[in-house]
Amino acid sequence: MIKLEKLTKIYPDGTQAVKEMGFEVKKGELCVFLGPSGCGKTTTMKMINRLIPITSGKIYIDGVDNTKIDESELRRNIGYAIQEIGLFTHMTVGQNIETVPALKGWDKTERRKRAEELLELVRMNPSDFIDKYPNELSGGQRQRVGVARALGADPPILLMDEPFGAIDPINRVELQSEFLKIQQKIKKTIIFVTHDIYEAIKMGDRIALMKEGKLVQYDTPANILYRPKDEFVEGFVGADRALKGLQLLRVKEVMTTDPPTAKVDDKVEAIRERMEQGGVDSLAVVEDDGKFMGWVGMSDLASGKVVKDIMTPSNTTFTINAVLNEALSVMLSSGLKALPVVSEDNRLEGVLTFDAIQTALHEAVQTGKKK
Amino acid sequence: MVEAWEFVARRPELLAEWVLAHLWIIFVAIVAAVILGVILGIYITGKGKEQIADTVLYLAEIMMTIPSLALFGLLMLLLSAVGLKAIGFLPAVIALIVYGQLPILRNTYTAIRAVDPSMIEAGKGMGMNERQILFKIKLPLAVPVIMAGLRNAIVLIIGIAAIAALIGAGGLGAPIFRGIRNARMDLIIIGGVSVSILALLVDGLMALVERRITPKGLRVG
Numbered sequence: 001m002i003k004l005e006k007l008t009k010i011y012p013d014g015t016q017a018v019k020e021m022g023f024e025v026k027k028g029e030l031c032v033f034l035g036p037s038g039c040g041k042t043t044t045m046k047m048i049n050r051l052i053p054i055t056s057g058k059i060y061i062d063g064v065d066n067t068k069i070d071e072s073e074l075r076r077n078i079g080y081a082i083q084e085i086g087l088f089t090h091m092t093v094g095q096n097i098e099t100v101p102a103l104k105g106w107d108k109t110e111r112r113k114r115a116e117e118l119l120e121l122v123r124m125n126p127s128d129f130i131d132k133y134p135n136e137l138s139g140g141q142r143q144r145v146g147v148a149r150a151l152g153a154d155p156p157i158l159l160m161d162e163p164f165g166a167i168d169p170i171n172r173v174e175l176q177s178e179f180l181k182i183q184q185k186i187k188k189t190i191i192f193v194t195h196d197i198y199e200a201i202k203m204g205d206r207i208a209l210m211k212e213g214k215l216v217q218y219d220t221p222a223n224i225l226y227r228p229k230d231e232f233v234e235g236f237v238g239a240d241r242a243l244k245g246l247q248l249l250r251v252k253e254v255m256t257t258d259p260p261t262a263k264v265d266d267k268v269e270a271i272r273e274r275m276e277q278g279g280v281d282s283l284a285v286v287e288d289d290g291k292f293m294g295w296v297g298m299s300d301l302a303s304g305k306v307v308k309d310i311m312t313p314s315n316t317t318f319t320i321n322a323v324l325n326e327a328l329s330v331m332l333s334s335g336l337k338a339l340p341v342v343s344e345d346n347r348l349e350g351v352l353t354f355d356a357i358q359t360a361l362h363e364a365v366q367t368g369k370k371k
Numbered sequence: 372m373v374e375a376w377e378f379v380a381r382r383p384e385l386l387a388e389w390v391l392a393h394l395w396i397i398f399v400a401i402v403a404a405v406i407l408g409v410i411l412g413i414y415i416t417g418k419g420k421e422q423i424a425d426t427v428l429y430l431a432e433i434m435m436t437i438p439s440l441a442l443f444g445l446l447m448l449l450l451s452a453v454g455l456k457a458i459g460f461l462p463a464v465i466a467l468i469v470y471g472q473l474p475i476l477r478n479t480y481t482a483i484r485a486v487d488p489s490m491i492e493a494g495k496g497m498g499m500n501e502r503q504i505l506f507k508i509k510l511p512l513a514v515p516v517i518m519a520g521l522r523n524a525i526v527l528i529i530g531i532a533a534i535a536a537l538i539g540a541g542g543l544g545a546p547i548f549r550g551i552r553n554a555r556m557d558l559i560i561i562g563g564v565s566v567s568i569l570a571l572l573v574d575g576l577m578a579l580v581e582r583r584i585t586p587k588g589l590r591v592g
Contacts, residue, residue, distance in 0.1 A: 045460075051492070051495060070497075072498040073498070074498070075496060075498035076497065076498035080493065082489060082490035082492060082496070085489065086491075086492060087490075087493075088490055089487075089490070089588050089589060090511045090586035090587075090588045090589050091586075091588065092588070099497055099499075100497050100498065102498065103497065133587060133588030134588065149497075159496075360563075
């Protein structure tokens, strides 16, 4: 889809920003350009939509040399989102999102419909937001509108230059997860620039790790983490690779499936037996249709006769597609030893425990080393 | 004061004539000053024109320091040298255009330069050409500041236009100078008060226009 060939950028003052960069980004993949500042990642990205002219080498988009495409035409077919967002403050949210469709000459109703669709996609209620101005939005909302605007005319390619960089860490994690969900739906070919290795590991199908204008390693996040090509990569990944690996794993890959459960009408004796059999000191309580309700613990068993009287209701749950490090941090901060994992409709699918996480991480490091 | 009021009551058509003449001069001068100032202001924000911008703004500043009487005199000499009518409407309008330049030019220049570069980059990245960036992003964003400069220029021009009566351009300067020559306080008051009222009225009108054309997202409060 996007192929770089011996791509080189030398600025008029002689600085060599990008040196003979070459690799290919496959259709539908999210490729992260990662590296310390000054490594050439942003320059490389901006040569794709020709915001920065190429010194030598080629960029092919779907096999076509990008310098052979009309500049405006090229850019209107490549979505573009930047860190500062750059929303037009004198235009409404709707008008901002409609920028590229308007440039392409779509008619008014079609544009408006598209803006509404995109607001839905980034989980903002169209009727609440479409006529608001950017200065009436929060930072996170602006970022969402920025992403929606980049998707304006449904371009096959998206360039994102640290799109979540200006957001506080908590909202950033949320936006990242949301964007990954969106990407599962839209399947765009995405170039995502960041200097944050956590973000790179979480977001990327592939990572292009760069240093001083050169490509050092182009690989999957797991291979970058566990099979670093050289000392630079190893240093960049850092000593806590096992912790970073948490982001590569989904809750569903680590959880214990088919955990023993309890129903509200179960008798205490039956529960005690089930706990002893399973070697656990608490059970998840579920409704008849499998919906999660709460917990019943071994120490509670003495205080009543049926589960209904002694259970602790809870609504702290995690969905099966959540990233492991987020689940772990909830476990650590809430003090829960086990986390119920539920499907989208809140049915219990499994239970996540510290032991399971430890085993999964150990395996990941071992298999990574063996490969 | 009473005499001035009596004069107005006796000869309202004279006052109307002065006011109309005054309005006509400032109208022509302002329209020309805006067109010239905004176009020039946009032009000097272009790439690699920093040197030209400095020079142009410097010149405009110098023009402001020339006393208006001296400028009228200078223009009379220049115009007669090229064979144009050296007194009356033409030199008056030219002088007023010159005076109006600095606030309009400087505000246009500053406002366009102050547009957040991330918006321009976003525009470019989405495939806008230079023209679209100017008309869809830079100018709408610069409007409030340009309007502030315009209002400055207008108040300035209305005042200076009174002096243009000395070179035979008529307007509200006429009763003032006639009053000074003949020690007629009523005429001085009529001219002076009218100029002030005119300035206030036009400025108020411009404030309304400014509110209308400022994009909603940029309004404060």
